[in-house]
Amino acid sequence: MANPCCDRTCRCCTLLLKLLVLGIAAALALQATGNLYAAKRWLGLRPGIFRNVTAGPGLTCDEEEKAVAGKHLAVYYSGWIDRQSATGERGLMFDTTKLSQTFNFLLGSGMVIQGWERGLPGLCKGTRVTLVVPPELAYGSRGYSFYHIPSPRDIPADATLRFDVEIVNVSSTPFPGPDMFSQIDLNLNGEITQDELEAFFERHGKEVPDDFLASEDENKDGAIQWEEFSGPKRHRPPPKVEL
Helix, strand or coil: CHHHHHHHHHHHHHHHHHHHHHHHHHHHHHHHHCHHHHHEECCCCCCEEEECCCCCCCCCCCCHHHHCCEEEEEEEEEEEEECCCCCCCCCEEEEEEECCCCCCEEEECCCCCCHHHHHHHECCCCCCEEEEECCHCCCCCEEEEECCCCCCCCCCCCCCEEEEEEEEEEECCCCCCCHHHHHCCCCCCCCCCCHHHHHHHHHECCCCCCCCCEEEEEECCCEECCCCCCCCCCCCCCCCCCC
């Protein structure tokens, strides 16, 4: 008569072996399709957003250094059309704060896309993170135009976006001295055009004040140079960036 304990042990071993084989097969299939995102962690409480901490403390820090709604954040970031996007030129960088001042905003105020509003909370000061944001949490079916005219840097409708974000600082109070010049100078070429003014004010739901460009453009060359700009700005001209 066979030992029932041995039979149960064999059946358990067989089941474990089958599960191991299925796991290996799934991993090989995943590698074959090149779907690397499926091997990463998607946010359970933030459907559709991929978040991967690449450096820094991540989610572990004192509460005063943690990004939550109502806190002011200072970040560096670069944005690309994601390599799995259904539209747009995959891999195209459309925006960056490289070599300029940080981008400062109030988390939870609607100043940034929903992908950031949902993807950044809980992260700590000093964290670097990659966010992959689906179109419905970015610019959706309308897309986004930086210049109100066709441009290679426009974000097309229904584009999936990837952002590399570094949380430089977290504060309960606004950061002093925002560099408004760099925030308006979308192509970072050291001057502000009428199209860039319109894009900036539209982003904040407002219209450009009458004669704004004319009053700031002292040399009447059709653009506002750093030296001419009377608003908040850094203490020296920002370096020009080739995108």
